[in-house]
Amino acid sequence: MDLKEWFANRRKRQENLEIKQPLTTEEYCALWKQCFQCRELIYTRDLHSNLSVCPKCQYHFRIGAQERIEQLTDEGSFKELDSSLSSTDPLKFFDTASYSNRLEEASKKSGLRDAIITGIASIQGKEVALGAMDFAHFGGSMGSVVGEKVARLVEAGIENHLPVIIVSSSGGARMQEGIFSLMQMAKTSAALESLHEAGLMYISVLTEPTYGGVTASFAFLGDIIIAEPGARIGFAGRRVIEQTIRQKLPNDFQTAEYLLKHGQIDMVVERPKLAETLARMIDFHQVIEFRPRVAKTKVEATSTHREQ
């Protein structure tokens, strides 16, 4: 809508208050979305009701943690954990803006406190400890909050004898928390070691995109690893690799399908079948047991974290 149009409209508005308004760009974008893959224009409400999967080409749009949880869990079953846990700026990190400011911005944009939502919920009747990451918040990066929430989620799983499911989507570690951020890889992996010792199941769901420190820790430690179609998953980013090896990579490099072929994941599951698959997986592993499942090692349940 250019200025002339706008003035024309304003005049019309003044003449006749009931005139129909043309859409603003934001409104337009809110109502319609274009598929990244097939370029089809899709009515947003339709897209949403189709689980944010393009009805034409089945492209799986990125979705946020909230939408993910809504899609997967039984209505009203989700009880959030640690909703108030927030980042601080332990290193007083400052690049072109301060980390504190960036955190505020990120929250304003995403409506979230950090890049993961965790809680207890049921999926088609099966109770689980569930985490969902949100790429829209700070690129889904893992800092102290993501690490701490994952660790607590896993502990909740151990305490309540529940399988743990984490739906990942992340650009990697959060640089602005420096070494703390790197150490969250160790923290989350150590937590999962305790879950493993307790004989409990962990299902990792990889979604577009999952990279870096998240893949090199909890995302690749699933007893079962599921990916969504087309999701790009890897440790190093495609561009970095191309710069390093000075070669073009195959088009489907690091896609879910490529990973399946290379033995890195158990299955690729389309979004409409995800909840059912998870429920069936959980059901399958709740078998008539030969021996009692007992947690052999347990970390102090009270999380001891420093505050600055």
Add this chain to the structure above:
Amino acid sequence: MDLKEWFANRRKRQENLEIKQPLTTEEYCALWKQCFQCRELIYTRDLHSNLSVCPKCQYHFRIGAQERIEQLTDEGSFKELDSSLSSTDPLKFFDTASYSNRLEEASKKSGLRDAIITGIASIQGKEVALGAMDFAHFGGSMGSVVGEKVARLVEAGIENHLPVIIVSSSGGARMQEGIFSLMQMAKTSAALESLHEAGLMYISVLTEPTYGGVTASFAFLGDIIIAEPGARIGFAGRRVIEQTIRQKLPNDFQTAEYLLKHGQIDMVVERPKLAETLARMIDFHQVIEFRPRVAKTKVEATSTHREQ
């Protein structure tokens, strides 16, 4: 020596009993050996005192189980186990000759009852359960006797709390014992599982050549795997692979050095250093312990084997 010569000699013998005899071919071969690698002629006694390693090019000649044990163990320390254990012919196997006949032939040729000698010995003062295979007996093939002797050796290790060392040299499974032979792979691996559970060390030494069912069972299950220089080691034979892939293989394919480069063995150790390396390995792993080593699972010590 041709007939004429022989008659001439006989005549001379009759004329003069003190005449010096020319060497027979056998005598000649017994006195001199030609290096397979550098073609050097070596006086057999020198070769033997050099641990059957060519003094010129360091080629490691194949050696038998007896010589191996002499080289490795402290003099007089070797106490053989199960020396009377022998093969039978459970399948009444008959190819161009019967298996029974072949067994007799093999023993006549090698002077052994079967392709492995096992016992308790000390290596530079360290007590060990030691097995040495002999390629000269039936191509070092593994049938019921090799399987049973390995299993008993491992059990002796568990009982006496000793590390186990097996020096392998084998063409693979002994076809003439059919499925019994295949099952010795399972039997020896299962025995080693019990050793592993008992927290005891097993060192596998691979020598020229080690192939087939022996590599795909006890030979590749060492906590530490050592190979002799130049030894050829693999599952499938070089010729079979070349026929399958219709390609020439690299010259050093399946050599100890190739395997080292491909991460399959821990080290290549020259024969003169083997005893010392084994002794140091054993010494290193006898550490001040944090916890008692207890055999968790123990198979009935009395071996129950069928006789037909």
Add this chain to the structure above:
Amino acid sequence: MVNNETKTVPLDFEQPLTVLAQQIELLEAQLQSQPELEPDVTHLRDQYEILRRSIYSNLRPIDHLALARHAQRPYARDYFDRFDNTWMELHGDRKMADDPAIISGLVTIGPYKVVAIGTDKGRNLRQKQICNFGMPQPEGYRKAMRMFEHAEKFHLPIITLIDTPGAYPGMAAEEHNQAEAIARNLMVLASLTVPVIAVVTGEGGSGGALAIGLANRILMLEHAVYSVISPEGCASILWRSADKVATACEAMKMTAAEIHKISVVDEVVDEPLGGAHQNYDLMAHTLQKSLIKQLDKLTKMSPKQIKQDRLEKYRKIGVTVE
């Protein structure tokens, strides 16, 4: 998939049957015009059944081999589909490859949930190439090992269906240490505290078969074979002649009945007359019954007993004198 209406490919030793069947067909075609032929047709049909039974109760080892290798022989996937039409396939060794020659997944068999592993030879030429004709790569064995560990963690019994010519004699397979991959599987299988049942459904080819075959109970289908080396390999090494395959088959005692007789195999599972490929559904049903029967017994044991049972089984195998 083959069902009863699909014509199955006849084997050499079935030649007399084929001839007879053709005669019957000819007569049947004339029945309409010459109804007096009816008794002859009936007689021939009876003869056919008698001949069929006679042939199938007098098979030579090489005939079993032909049945075990029949192009229409049901493979692991055919069984899994019939045990549980919603079974969930799990892929990959997590490290570098998903070997299609070894398939694995979560399968319900009657009242039991199990981790199922099987070799896959591939049905059509393209699939056969993808599956490397059922010869696994080291990555396939390592995928199986991941499944063993999964089963152990979740206390799920393991069922393996074996039909493979053996390990693949390839360069990469050696470079990726297939000897170690097989050996490690044997050691891990020996360590498990969950029941393991191995079934040789077709060819049990040497180390490649054993790599998923160290089990509490070994079953063989009636016409399956199991051997330490392929009969072709055996013939060429011992007789230096490819013509001696039949002789090698006899010498090695590789049929289900023979191996059962020497107590290495615990149970021989009946096949439909004419072989498993004559009736996939019936074959799967019979096998399922056998598996459930074995699982009924094994799951009554404690984890410790299950492991002990397996260790003792293999401790005893072999024939020696002192």
Add this chain to the structure above:
Amino acid sequence: MVNNETKTVPLDFEQPLTVLAQQIELLEAQLQSQPELEPDVTHLRDQYEILRRSIYSNLRPIDHLALARHAQRPYARDYFDRFDNTWMELHGDRKMADDPAIISGLVTIGPYKVVAIGTDKGRNLRQKQICNFGMPQPEGYRKAMRMFEHAEKFHLPIITLIDTPGAYPGMAAEEHNQAEAIARNLMVLASLTVPVIAVVTGEGGSGGALAIGLANRILMLEHAVYSVISPEGCASILWRSADKVATACEAMKMTAAEIHKISVVDEVVDEPLGGAHQNYDLMAHTLQKSLIKQLDKLTKMSPKQIKQDRLEKYRKIGVTVE
């Protein structure tokens, strides 16, 4: 190997020292003919020492980085050789490769026998290429994992020496699932009941460093650095400028002193004045003393306590508010 006689390569911030050293050299050359210069030379020599100390007690983060990356910095092999000149190197992941960027073996450190693992950057160009400049492949991490398990089985403590730019962003590395390799190492390290001590001796580069760095105690040499991303990577992402490396170094708090201050690192090990490369023997000796001191404490714990100690350490790392 560098010893005290070999000229070490000067770094940027050492420029004033180099200038002064040249002046001293000039004067020294004249001493023979002009003995009256003796006091000047002595004075300058004192000045040199004062300047040196002053420079080394006022290093910027990027100066530490330069020292950590110094071409003559001692690498794992240099330490292992000095701890135990008969240490036994163990090779390979048993599956497909022996990654030269990760070395491992059985090393005696004072009264302790340990499984030692370290990264290797390679000294000359050829070695550097073989070692991929210290960037391990997935097979390297898996080799390390095999060593972790070996140590656990034989109750041997684990020492890791870390000096790596990080994991390698290569195609094969991704295809061989380096993410999983690193993650699996973290989980296995967390599970061990033997003491693990990690020492960042040079560069602690991100996930590649952490893959052998999850330990009961983390030590850093005085001039070592440890960061979640290379400063170059950080600068190019956050400032979109390669010039901002110094700023990125400051922002990330990657020096030993800074990381020790926030309690992620347990001990900072003094280096010889001028950096570890000035005196390999002294550096190895100092580090050995620290390791023995740490081992003295850790080996007093029970296996259960050792594991618990490690889990609690990592459970606590991170800064959040509620």
